[in-house]
Amino acid sequence: MTDLFISNVRPDAGAAANILIENGAIAAVGPDLRPREGMKVVDGNGAIAIAPFVEAHVHLDKILWGLPWHSINVPDSLRAMIDNEVEIRRNLPWSVPERAGNLMRQCVAMGSTHIRSHVDVSPGYGLDNLHGVLEAWEKTRHAVDLEIVAFPQLGLLVEPGTAELMEAALDEGASIIGGIDPANIDGDPAGHLDKIFDIAHRKQAKIDIHLHERGELGLYELGLIAERAKALGMQDRVIVSHAFCLGTASPDQLARAMDQLAEAGIGIISAVPGDIPFPPLFDLADYGVRCAIASDSLRDTWNPHGNGDMLERCWLLSWRSNCRTDAELAAALDMGTRRGADLLDLKGHGLEPGCDGSLVLIEGENLAQIVVDRPKRKLVVKRGRVVAKDGAWIDGGGA
Ligand SMILES: [Zn+2]
Numbered sequence: 001m002t003d004l005f006i007s008n009v010r011p012d013a014g015a016a017a018n019i020l021i022e023n024g025a026i027a028a029v030g031p032d033l034r035p036r037e038g039m040k041v042v043d044g045n046g047a048i049a050i051a052p053f054v055e056a057h058v059h060l061d062k063i064l065w066g067l068p069w070h071s072i073n074v075p076d077s078l079r080a081m082i083d084n085e086v087e088i089r090r091n092l093p094w095s096v097p098e099r100a101g102n103l104m105r106q107c108v109a110m111g112s113t114h115i116r117s118h119v120d121v122s123p124g125y126g127l128d129n130l131h132g133v134l135e136a137w138e139k140t141r142h143a144v145d146l147e148i149v150a151f152p153q154l155g156l157l158v159e160p161g162t163a164e165l166m167e168a169a170l171d172e173g174a175s176i177i178g179g180i181d182p183a184n185i186d187g188d189p190a191g192h193l194d195k196i197f198d199i200a201h202r203k204q205a206k207i208d209i210h211l212h213e214r215g216e217l218g219l220y221e222l223g224l225i226a227e228r229a230k231a232l233g234m235q236d237r238v239i240v241s242h243a244f245c246l247g248t249a250s251p252d253q254l255a256r257a258m259d260q261l262a263e264a265g266i267g268i269i270s271a272v273p274g275d276i277p278f279p280p281l282f283d284l285a286d287y288g289v290r291c292a293i294a295s296d297s298l299r300d301t302w303n304p305h306g307n308g309d310m311l312e313r314c315w316l317l318s319w320r321s322n323c324r325t326d327a328e329l330a331a332a333l334d335m336g337t338r339r340g341a342d343l344l345d346l347k348g349h350g351l352e353p354g355c356d357g358s359l360v361l362i363e364g365e366n367l368a369q370i371v372v373d374r375p376k377r378k379l380v381v382k383r384g385r386v387v388a389k390d391g392a393w394i395d396g397g398g399a
Contacts, residue, residue: 002384004357005035009044011351013366019049021357024383028353042386047361047378048370050333051350053310054340055112057208057241057269057294059151060100060136061119061129065299067094072304078184078212082154085301086124096132103308104140105393110309111360111377113144113387114346116294118151118178118208121169123161134173143380143387147344149208151178156195157186163195170203179209182221189221197228200237207238208269211245218245222257226264235265239343241296243268246284247277254280258287267343271296272316274305281335282321282328292340293317310336311362311374318371329368357384 002024010016011029018033019026035041062085064070074084092099100117107115119129130148137146150169152162156179166177177200182192193209200207209225211218222245229238246257246268261268267290270278284291293313298306311333317323318332341349348356361379364370380388388394 002357003036003039004381004384004386005033005039005041006044006049006359006361006381007035007041009047009049009361011049013048013364016046019351019359021381021384024357025348026351026353026355026357029351042379044361044379045363047363048367049351049359049361050367051337051341051355052113052358052360052380052382053111053336054292054344054346054349055107055115055294055308055310056292056340056344057271057296058103058107058115058117058308059119059297059300060103060115060117060133061096062297062300062302063099063103064092064301065106066099066102067092070299070301070304072301074301078181081302086154088301096129097136100133101136101139104136104144104146106308108140108143108380108382109377109388109391109393110307110311111362111380111388112308112310113358113380113382114146114341114344115144116147116149116176116208116344118149118153118210119169119174120153121150121162121165122152122154122159123165124154127165127169127172130169130172130174142385143382143393147176148174149176149178150174151210152180155180155185156192157188163199166196167199167203170199170205174205176206176208177203179207181210181213182224183213183217189224193221193224193228197232197234201232201234207234209238209240210242211240212242214244214248218243219249219253219257222246222266223260226260226266229264229266236267236345238264239267239269241269241294242271242273243279244273244276246279254283258284258289261289262287265290267291269294269343272313272320278320281317282331285339290339290343291335292343293335294340309374311370311377315371315374326366326368329371333367333371358382
């Protein structure tokens, strides 16, 4: 079912309208539209309609949600947590497809119909995690688009064979090359970055680098990333996830970094972390740096928190950024919807005719109020198909 008529909704909390979806795309929006004979009709009952949330950074292969509670009790060092995860994942009762499918269905139920997932690639794992996530997607692809980052979680240069596997991953379903803390993990920032830029440039892939490294080191590495993006003509194809170094930069450092990012077309994704200063996303956006928010690690060996709900993540951003006016709260919502779509170059995201027939209905008063109250998602539609209702995934794809 890719034709759908949704009556009596308020697009972006504006005036009441009906939405006509034909062949999976929005054909018309207006107050006087009528459904064609025999067409499936959904009564929106005055709900707000927004374009779907975009989950721009998650780890589908790491999720433990649905399994018994996992108590996190490991030394607080990146290397120790990496090794801890490898050990735990050896003996899980659920396979990658089961766990990844579980999280994808949750994301859809919360209104995200596009996911960018990092997937661990290493000599130990091979491409098993990639294959497992793709297997899970076979059962959810009617409801959610997926793009995959080949992620060297265990290290790149320190784990010989990883680069070759990442390159192979691009031939088997991944489209983005990942990276992680070039100094702390590999001990060679230039070497780490040269390797991932080389693979991505040769294979015409995008890049998405985890950069947790803070202070001067992180800012220095941002500069190295910008240099390489410009030198290879990869502007607008490189994203840095986290970039905590921007959260503590001085005004001068921040101004210099924003220049570099804007000039090299580098985007920023933040998970809005708990106690860590994070990039000033609204300042970056005002400056012309593309940015968005995402869930990142959730309910896994790294993080006991999270639920795959991007509306909750928008609220978290608004809370941590002290958004108080309606305009500021709506801007926080934008970071989980429109700005995420812009950052990931998604075509057809929106509620205008010609856009994908994908949307989320939420009962509420206005955009500011739904960010604060985070109501249950009344309906999630993907290209004309109802895929979740009242906060729950619909088995079988919905009619
Ligand atoms: Zn991550």
